[in-house]
Amino acid sequence: MTDNKRKHERYDSLNLLTYVCVDTDGKAWTQGMGRTLDISESGLRLETHEPIETKYIVLLSIGIEDEVVDLKGKVVYCNRGDEGKFEAGILFIHLKPNDLELLKKYIQAFEKQYG
Numbered sequence: 001m002t003d004n005k006r007k008h009e010r011y012d013s014l015n016l017l018t019y020v021c022v023d024t025d026g027k028a029w030t031q032g033m034g035r036t037l038d039i040s041e042s043g044l045r046l047e048t049h050e051p052i053e054t055k056y057i058v059l060l061s062i063g064i065e066d067e068v069v070d071l072k073g074k075v076v077y078c079n080r081g082d083e084g085k086f087e088a089g090i091l092f093i094h095l096k097p098n099d100l101e102l103l104k105k106y107i108q109a110f111e112k113q114y115g
Contacts, residue, residue, distance in 0.1 A: 008040035011107060015039075016063055019046070021056035021075075029056065036062065041100075041107060043073065043091045051078050051086045058090060064106045069099045 013036045020031040034048035060071045073090035081087035
């Protein structure tokens with residue numbers, strides 16, 4: 001049995017998103033579309049058609065219900081997933097207060113529904 005070392009509970013979530021990969025100087029290197037596989041207050045698992053290198057910061061725009069939430073995160077890992085797609089673990093960094101509140105509201109709805 002392995003211990004869950006995550007700070008926040010993750011919930012299955014399929015939301016479309018766009019992303020831009022930037023380096024530490026803020027220069028954009030690549031962009032694309034993907035979807036969330038799960039999400040928490042501290043991060044998400046992202047499914048994409050192309051791998052995302054761990055050296056990048058990702059700028060994410062996620063459609064959550066009727067809102068678009070802009071999030072920034074660090075790529076922690078990227079592995080080949082099912083059907084030739086890739087799964088990347090994203091740790092959120094520098095969230096704006098409004099975006100964090102929308103994210104929390106969305107996650108609280110999951111807790112009520114599935115908790």
